[in-house]
Amino acid sequence: MKSVDSTIDLPALYHSMLRIRRAEEAIANRYHEQEMRCPVHLCIGEEAIASGVCANLKLSDVVFGNHRSHGHYLAKGGNLNAMIAEIYGKATGCCGGRGGSMHLIDNPAGFAGAVPIVGGTVPLAVGAGWSFKLKQKEHVSVVFFGDGCFEEGVLHEAMNFAALKKIPTIFVCENNGMSVYTPLVERQPIRSISGIAMAHGLGVYTGDGNDVVEVAHLAGEAVAKARSGEGPQFLEFKTYRWFGHVGHEFDDDLGYRPDETQQFREDRCPLKRAVQELIQKFGWSDKDFAIMEENVKAEVEAAFQFSFASPDPNPQTSGDHSYAE
Amino acid sequence: MPSSTMDNKNLKTDMRELNFGEALQEAQQQIMERDKSVMVIGEGVADPKSIFRTTEGLVEQFGPDRVTEMPLAENGMTGVCIGLAMSGFRPILVHQRIDFALLSLDQLINNAAKLHYVFNGQVTVPLVVRMLIGRGWGQGPQHAQSLQSLFAHIPGLKVVMPTTPYDAKGMLISAIEDNNPVMFIEHRWLYHLKGDVPKDLYRVPLDKANVVKKGKHITVVTYSHMTIEAIAAAQVLAEYGVEVEIIDMRTVRPIDIAPVLASVKNTGLLLVLDTGWASCGVSGEIMARTVENAFQHLKKPPKRITLPDHPAPTSRHLADEYYPDAETIVQGVLSLVDEEQKLPAQEMYERVRRTSLRDIPNPAYVGPF
Numbered sequence: 003m004k005s006v007d008s009t010i011d012l013p014a015l016y017h018s019m020l021r022i023r024r025a026e027e028a029i030a031n032r033y034h035e036q037e038m039r040c041p042v043h044l045c046i047g048e049e050a051i052a053s054g055v056c057a058n059l060k061l062s063d064v065v066f067g068n069h070r071s072h073g074h075y076l077a078k079g080g081n082l083n084a085m086i087a088e089i090y091g092k093a094t095g096c097c098g099g100r101g102g103s104m105h106l107i108d109n110p111a112g113f114a115g116a117v118p119i120v121g122g123t124v125p126l127a128v129g130a131g132w133s134f135k136l137k138q139k140e141h142v143s144v145v146f147f148g149d150g151c152f153e154e155g156v157l158h159e160a161m162n163f164a165a166l167k168k169i170p171t172i173f174v175c176e177n178n179g180m181s182v183y184t185p186l187v188e189r190q191p192i193r194s195i196s197g198i199a200m201a202h203g204l205g206v207y208t209g210d211g212n213d214v215v216e217v218a219h220l221a222g223e224a225v226a227k228a229r230s231g232e233g234p235q236f237l238e239f240k241t242y243r244w245f246g247h248v249g250h251e252f253d254d255d256l257g258y259r260p261d262e263t264q265q266f267r268e269d270r271c272p273l274k275r276a277v278q279e280l281i282q283k284f285g286w287s288d289k290d291f292a293i294m295e296e297n298v299k300a301e302v303e304a305a306f307q308f309s310f311a312s313p314d315p316n317p318q319t320s321g322d323h324s325y326a327e
Numbered sequence: 328m329p330s331s332t333m334d335n336k337n338l339k340t341d342m343r344e345l346n347f348g349e350a351l352q353e354a355q356q357q358i359m360e361r362d363k364s365v366m367v368i369g370e371g372v373a374d375p376k377s378i379f380r381t382t383e384g385l386v387e388q389f390g391p392d393r394v395t396e397m398p399l400a401e402n403g404m405t406g407v408c409i410g411l412a413m414s415g416f417r418p419i420l421v422h423q424r425i426d427f428a429l430l431s432l433d434q435l436i437n438n439a440a441k442l443h444y445v446f447n448g449q450v451t452v453p454l455v456v457r458m459l460i461g462r463g464w465g466q467g468p469q470h471a472q473s474l475q476s477l478f479a480h481i482p483g484l485k486v487v488m489p490t491t492p493y494d495a496k497g498m499l500i501s502a503i504e505d506n507n508p509v510m511f512i513e514h515r516w517l518y519h520l521k522g523d524v525p526k527d528l529y530r531v532p533l534d535k536a537n538v539v540k541k542g543k544h545i546t547v548v549t550y551s552h553m554t555i556e557a558i559a560a561a562q563v564l565a566e567y568g569v570e571v572e573i574i575d576m577r578t579v580r581p582i583d584i585a586p587v588l589a590s591v592k593n594t595g596l597l598l599v600l601d602t603g604w605a606s607c608g609v610s611g612e613i614m615a616r617t618v619e620n621a622f623q624h625l626k627k628p629p630k631r632i633t634l635p636d637h638p639a640p641t642s643r644h645l646a647d648e649y650y651p652d653a654e655t656i657v658q659g660v661l662s663l664v665d666e667e668q669k670l671p672a673q674e675m676y677e678r679v680r681r682t683s684l685r686d687i688p689n690p691a692y693v694g695p696f
Contacts, residue, residue: 098447107446114413115446119437125403126438129410136392136416143410156433159403166398323448324482326506 003275004216006283011057013284015214016276017294018053022046022073023273024298025082028306029072029089033250038089040102043070047212047244050272051176052077054217055144055237058225059112064130066123066145067116069104074146075116080108086305092312099315100323114143121147121154124173128160131171131234142170142228150181152195158202161234165203168233172224173204175236176211178243183258199236211239212272215279242270340527348518350492351381351457354499355419357528359389362417365503368395368408369421369457378421379459379518401430405456409438409508412454417503425458425512426469439508440483454508455499460551460602461515462650463687464694467641473603473634478510479580479612486510486580487533488551488602492522494577497531505533514552514602516688536583538590542570544664546590547656548613549600550576553632557600560656563678567670571660579609584616588624591617595626596663600656605633632659643686653679 006012026044033042045052052073056065059078067074075085081096088095089103097105104118114130117123127145134141151157152175164171175195179186200206205227207220217239224235244267246253254262268274280286345353359365371378373386373396386394397404401422408418422428428435435456442450462471479486485507489495495513502509539554540561549557554575561571572590576582591597597617601610610631617629632651640646654676661672683690 096447097445097449100447101445105445107449109449115442115450117438117442117445119433122406122433122437125406125434126410126413128403129407129412130414131410132407133411133414133416156403156406159398159400160406162398163400163403163407323444325485326443326448326451326453 003213003279004219006215006279009222010215010218012215012276012280015053015057015218016273016280017298018057018077019049019214019273019276020294020298021082021301022049022052022076024302025076025086025305026072028302030245030250032306039091040089040104041248042089042103042250043248044245044250045070045073045243047267047270047272048176048178048241049073050214050217051174051211051239051241052146054214055172055174055221057218058222059142059144061112062139062141064112064114064127064141064143066114066127066130066143067106068120068123068147068151069116069118070148071106071116071146072103075106075108075113078108078113079111080106080113081111082301082305083308084108087309087312090309090312091314092309093315094308094312120151121156124151124157125160128164128169128171131164131169132167135167135169140229142172142225144172144174146174146176148181149175149177149179149186149195150189151175153189161199161202161204161236164234168231170228170231171234172221172228173199173234173236175238176241177238178241180243180247180259182247183256196236196238199238204234204236205232206236206238208238211241212270212275214272214276242267340525340529342523342525344521345492345524346519346521347492347495347513348379348381350496350524351499351513352383353524354496354503355382356385356388358500358503359385359393361528364415365417365419366393366395366411367419367421368397368404369423370397370399371423372396372421378423382421401427402434405431405434406438408454409434409442409452412452413442413450417453417455419455419457419503421457423459424461424470425474426461426472428456428458429474435478435484435508436481440481443507444483451506452508453506455502455511456508457511457513459513459515462639463515463692465641465643465646465686466639468638471639473601475510475512475579476603476608479609484508484510484580485533485578486512487578488512488514489531489577490517490551490554490575492520492524494531494537496524497529498533498577500528501530501533504530509533512551516552517555519688519691520555533578534581534583535577536586537575537577538572538586539575540571540573542572542594544570544594545596545598545660546572546574546587546594547598547600547660548574548576548587550579550609551602553600553602553651556651556653557656559653560660560679563653563675564657564660567675569660569664569670576613582612582616584613584620587613587617588621591621592624595624597625597629598656598659598663599629599631600651601631601633603634604636605631606636608633627663630659630663632656643684647685650685652681
């Protein structure tokens with residue numbers, strides 16, 4: 003793990019990752035009840051990227067996500083109750099039940115939207131970033147996407163334009179080496195993803211996406227550059243998706259990732275690594291961890307209870323908001 | 328042709344003649360003077376040709392931040408414009424050919440049309456996409472398509488196709504001020520046509536058809552360039568005692584069917600004209616709604632005149648017969664109003680038949696265009 007310096011608030015980063023982990027574990031544990039009736043794409047194992055990047059953002063910065071965005075939404079400060087309620091299709095969900103897990107938004111928190119078409123939000127982030135530049139505001143926009151998205155033309159169109167206009171957008175590639183069940187080597191030639199981003203004219207950073215301190219450091223540099231007018235930046239982080247592409251279970255039985263074992267996952271666990279650091283550098287005791295665990299679990303459980311107590315949306319409102327006034 | 332008088336009745340302003348293209352330029356210029364959030368983005372919007380002069384002078388007046396050339400990246404740039412629109416701007420994205428917009432269907436259909444809905448009203452996308460139907464001078468199968476029905480199928484989009492310079496300016500202003508994505512489709516064969524246009528800024532609604540000409544014998548429903556052909560046909564038909572009611576739909580999503588139903592109640596006959604193909608097209612939608620709601624008033628099955636169900640050929644020797652025109656419309660009208668063939672049809676066809684070259688809108692056009 004990268005060494006911690008005074009710019010890194012590791013307890014806050016750990017708290018952010020723990021919230022994501024426990025919220026998604028709760029989703030996974032209850033999913034078999036068949037009450038969350040929409041696809042869920044869990045990001046367990048990849049939490050460090052969302053937490054490490056968003057720790058460098060201000061409320062006025064905006065983040066765009068994708069189909070696997072519970073972590074991005076929560077790390078940017080999205081309302082947990084509204085996310086769980088949305089997955090349950092409740093009226094109190096962040097989209098009022100119109101979106102489900104794959105469409106998340108929390109404008110007051112600066113989470114500007116997640117949609118499930120791969121690459122769909124990338125140019126939106128560039129548009130938002132361009133708006134900041136045109137209004138001469140020092141905000142940045144951030145978009146999270148996977149290595150599969152790097153194959154989409156729209157990403158390259160967006161990077162080209164962002165570089166041309168020096169737009170303050172941070173492109174964050176969460177490279178988990180997998181598009182659904184198809185590995186990177188079957189989709190891209192052996193060459194560097196970040197090298198292509200560099201050729202587009204972006205500032206480029208690569209790092210271990212399972213090391214929250216490294217992510218936070220690199221993202222801090224990238225955000226500072228974008229904010230100071232140096233144009234778009236590209237962060238590529240290697241990481242590992244623990245669960246299947248979609249759903250609430252491990253899928254070791256499918257055999258498409260033959261190296262995978264519980265040990266393999268735990269060796270890469272971003273939380274486990276942070277725990278060691280908190281004990282060694284911050285002198286955290288079992289009690290410190292227990293208090294945080296208790297608070298996070300209570301918050302997550304309260305979100306589920308909020309959802310269970312929430313009304314279903316009225317089917318007569320199904321057509322509302324087809325058009326804006 | 329008569330300009331719309333149903334809106335802005337109290338407009339006290341100087342009228343003068345502009346052509347369709349000039350009316351579009353003026354709409355953008357005037358609204359950009361009033362509203363700093365309006366931007367124009369497209370391939371060619373700031374170049375010397377300025378989209379057939381419809382963006383002429385804008386970059387000089389408003390600067391390159393607001394009038395922006397773009398990379399050849401239609402899908403990505405549509406997404407960028409949606410991102411701008413979500414962030415307080417009102418971008419106008421311009422495609423010199425509607426065919427180019429096919430590269431942006433993902434962003435238009437998955438994002439522009441859906442974000443307001445899926446985010447439960449928390450996001451709006453006030454985006455205008457100007458797209459030109461490039462018919463003529465051998466533009467061929469990928470530069471001359473009439474793709475309005477493709478867009479009109481999608482909830483969340485508005486699709487408008489004005490005919491007159493008056494409507495072009497008033498509807499473009501309404502489109503820019505609208506908080507929804509509006510597909511603004513311009514037929515290239517309308518660009519040279521002149522009409523009275525107020526000097527001031529005014530609005531024409533995006534959901535109202537316009538009865539262009541009253542008549543009691545048959546209802547002809549049309550829009551965009553086919554309205555011009557319909558008027559030419561109706562003038563000749565009138566001389567032989569056939570009074571055609573012409574309704575210019577002006578918008579294809581939403582469809583303002585009420586004036587059509589009211590007209591069919593009087594005439595009992597319906598002929599629908601389209602610039603596009605028949606299958607799953609706008610003409611079929613207008614006929615379906617009329618049959619659903621006014622079947623009892625129809626004396627005969629409705630008819631339609633559309634493009635043949637195949638791509639547009641390039642050679643003028645093939646294309647001349649591809650496009651329906653005033654003569655086709657006279658034939659269509661006579662087939663409904665004159666089954667006994669009492670009128671001198673051949674004489675009437677000859678009177679509306681074009682004698683000049685038919686691959687250009689009028690003899691003043693010279694290639695390339």
